[in-house]
Amino acid sequence: MKDKLVIKNLHVSVDGKEILKGVDLTIKPGEVHALMGPNGSGKSTLANALMGHPKYKITKGSVLLDGKDISEISPDKRAKLGLFLSFQYPKAIPGLTVSSFLRTALNSIRGKKIAVIDFHKLLREKMAQLKMDRKFGMRYLNDGFSGGEKKRAEILQMLVLEPKYCILDETDSGLDIDALKTVAAGINTLKDSGKPKGILLITHYYRILNHITPDKVHVMVDGKIVKSGDKELAQQIEENGYELIEVAKNE
Amino acid sequence: MSKYSKKSISEMDSKEENKKIIAELKTCEDPELGIDIWSLGLIYDIIHNDKDLQIVMTFTSPMCPFGPQIVEQIDKKLTELGYVVNVELVFNPAWKPSEEVKEMLGFSG
Numbered sequence: 001m002k003d004k005l006v007i008k009n010l011h012v013s014v015d016g017k018e019i020l021k022g023v024d025l026t027i028k029p030g031e032v033h034a035l036m037g038p039n040g041s042g043k044s045t046l047a048n049a050l051m052g053h054p055k056y057k058i059t060k061g062s063v064l065l066d067g068k069d070i071s072e073i074s075p076d077k078r079a080k081l082g083l084f085l086s087f088q089y090p091k092a093i094p095g096l097t098v099s100s101f102l103r104t105a106l107n108s109i110r111g112k113k114i115a116v117i118d119f120h121k122l123l124r125e126k127m128a129q130l131k132m133d134r135k136f137g138m139r140y141l142n143d144g145f146s147g148g149e150k151k152r153a154e155i156l157q158m159l160v161l162e163p164k165y166c167i168l169d170e171t172d173s174g175l176d177i178d179a180l181k182t183v184a185a186g187i188n189t190l191k192d193s194g195k196p197k198g199i200l201l202i203t204h205y206y207r208i209l210n211h212i213t214p215d216k217v218h219v220m221v222d223g224k225i226v227k228s229g230d231k232e233l234a235q236q237i238e239e240n241g242y243e244l245i246e247v248a249k250n251e
Numbered sequence: 252m253s254k255y256s257k258k259s260i261s262e263m264d265s266k267e268e269n270k271k272i273i274a275e276l277k278t279c280e281d282p283e284l285g286i287d288i289w290s291l292g293l294i295y296d297i298i299h300n301d302k303d304l305q306i307v308m309t310f311t312s313p314m315c316p317f318g319p320q321i322v323e324q325i326d327k328k329l330t331e332l333g334y335v336v337n338v339e340l341v342f343n344p345a346w347k348p349s350e351e352v353k354e355m356l357g358f359s360g
Contacts, residue, residue, distance in 0.1 A: 099355070113287075115289055115290050116286045116287060116291075117260075117277075117289065117290035117351070117355075118277070118290075120351065120354070120355055
């Protein structure tokens with residue numbers, strides 16, 4: 001089956017400095033992969049490079065989405081193929097309402113216009129899943145949003161667009177426990193609805209894994225995945241930190 | 252009073268024979284608002300008489316400068332479906348945006 005996101009021996013440089021030094025990872029629809037690792041290990045670099053941020057140069061290796069090499073195409077084309085990135089630091093766009101932004105994004109992804117009335121029905125349904133007030137759609141995108149609202153807006157976007165492969169870059173950071181549960185429920189809903197989705201969950205903390213069960217846990221250190229395992233591995237890290245893994249790598 | 256009455260969106264929506272027509276109306280846009288005429292609630296009734304089709308509708312205002320353009324779109328798209336189309340304009344009752352439309356247009360707090 002071609003249905004998978006395959007990252008092969010990926011090397012990525014930022015401003016001439018090599019950050020990723022050969023990452024291998026395969027994500028199939030229906031799977032949740034958690035990516036953990038200390039600060040500066042290259043997790044966000046992987047996320048940005050996958051989506052096509054121009055600052056992140058792929059110097060070696062490839063990224064295949066359902067068999068198609070996406071490493072040279074623009075971010076909007078990657079999005080149309082079903083790739084989605086939830087930003088770690090979403091940007092504010094005053095003057096553009098959440099509703100208008102999401103409708104335009106959906107029309108662009110689908111390549112045809114959805115009737116406004118049908119879109120609003122869809123939007124209200126997704127907002128209800130995330131326990132969002134319907135007035136949220138009328139606000140300017142991320143403008144004056146709290147940290148939790150920004151993350152929720154990212155998840156709302158994900159639910160509306162229904163991408164096949166979702167990269168969530170520290171979506172759990174800065175959320176209180178109730179918001180975390182809501183966001184986790186949103187991710188689970190997406191995962192279990194309609195066609196299967198592959199999810200790459202980049203996180204620092206074990207706590208979100210109490211709500212979203214990962215099929216695999218990977219640990220990244222210094223631009224490489226040094227260890228992969230199941231949920232147990234994340235538990236070990238939570239208890240002992242990354243030290244043991246780093247030591248093991250250097251031996 | 253006009254000889255036509257205004258039907259609700261849900262009433263028109265519930266009729267099987269209207270399905271294809273509504274799908275087309277959803278692709279006709281008011282160029283000024285960028286919203287399709289079905290979502291705006293400009294369609295008051297859809298009357299079938301075999302292949303003869305009467306679309307009873309209004310504009311956001313009687314002076315709507317895009318009126319002829321909108322009617323032309325409807326006529327073209329529904330003719331392609333095989334209907335003989337007759338667009339009937341009525342301004343009584345006048346168009347009033349529903350709460351939902353206000354929300355879609357971005358002017359409710």
